[in-house]
Amino acid sequence: MLDTARRISTPEGIELTLRLAGPVPRALAWTVDLLLRAVVLAIIAFTGTALHQFGYAIFLLSAFLIEWLYPAWFEATWGSTPGKRALGLIVLNDDGTPLRWPAALTRNLLRAVDFLPAMYFAGFLAMVMNRDFKRLGDLAANTLVVYREEKLQALAIPDAEPQPPGFALSIAEQRAIIDFASRSTGLTQERAEELAQIPRSLTDGVPAGKATARLIGIANYLVGRQ
């Protein structure tokens, strides 16, 4: 498939698929985090003014912690900062395992360089120059930012009387028909019909308006519904 899937091999000899996150969702996640951090700091600053110098001390310490350790702490304990979580992203090691402190700190201390000369320009350049969208911090820490997999819905092929296709189909053709059948409910009737008429050898001789039903029947046969 032509997309941003990245395959990792596990010791069990299989490959797991991760979906890489590009610059745009990551920038949005960073913006969410930035707003969140600004709000927290504003609250600390506001309550801190009542404590004068001591309040200022608390403000400086929290500013330091929030600037440098906020992302590292969240990534080492939860896998993603609140901003990344909101965008459905998670940070993983290159081999698909969850992050630990050293890698989390490495990638977040190196934000100082990725940010240069302004607004993560260096990080952006690095991201578009490698196939894994790694910024400099990710390169050094060997980490990936990927989509957290959402809960998957069950096989959505509408039930119908299974119909044999009449001749052998290649695996790619089978998949195309199964995919079409599972998406047919989301299409208008006319569009579905139009698409269903494309594989002529399967839908030839089928009465007008029945091509969709024919393909759904074949799909039911292909997935083995009896």
Added chain:
Amino acid sequence: MKQIVFEKQHKAEWEAFERWLEQNEKKKKKGTPPARADALPDQEIPRAYRRICQLLALARDRQYSPDIIDRLNRIALRGHHLLYGARGGQPARLWSFFTTGFPRMVRSEWRLVAAAAALFAGPLLILLAVLPVFPDFIYYFVDPAGLARFQEMYDPANPRLGMREADDNVMMFAFYIWNNVKIGFQTFATGILLGLGSIFYLLFNGAQIGAIAGHFSGASFSEPFWSFVSGHSAMELSAIVLSGAAGLKLGSAVIAPGLRSRTQALVQAAKPAIRLMYGAAAMFLIAAFIEGFWSPLTAFPASVKYTVGCVMWAFVLTYFLFSGRGRAA
């Protein structure tokens, strides 16, 4: 085998594994939930996980529909996370890191540490020697307003050194952490740019500290200035040098990766480098504590504060030269 038959045959297996995953992912977050009767026992998990992997491989090979492959992929990924994920035992390692690991690492990276020390101490010592002869040089490094602030800090009439009238110790402690650790982190991080950033920050900070020290070495400011800085100088200056060395470690991996690719070399160099930064950050923390609470005191004569400063330097040097030797790794 048809997909439906495959699903029917193996569904129970992956559903049992999913239940175990749900339970243990929760456990990681908050305590142990009550064990369920239908859950897999923990000792069965490695076998069950390998089974899931096998099913995923089969489903892929037989080109089953994407939803079943995605589902098995997701289950295997979650299992992979839990089985190969983080382990505990950090606090015990922290202690052995500071007693043995950190000083050993500094010794094994002595070339980079020496280079960083030279880059930092060079301009510092030169300006320390030059400034008393050409006092106006100070304006290359500090603007007049900034200088006035420094002069207020080291005024012999000041009851607390290194601070202005309104400042308080806790606030200064917080300020030193915020400011100095940030300088350390920047010195480290910018090292990835072929080491140039680290070199710049080492030279720049060395020059600035040397210029100010040189400026205040003359006349009546000398004693308050040196009695203020002597206590925390050992920790703070070594921490800057170590941050620079960690940055140079990254830079040298990018410049001269050896037989590996630059990325691989960088990944390998980053591991010891970040451990050096753990140590450097801890030293910045100690330095900020001394600088906030001990250095400003005027209750002690300068000679006591110089002695403490010398003891700190002796401690830091002994620590890095001798700590962690002789014990088996």
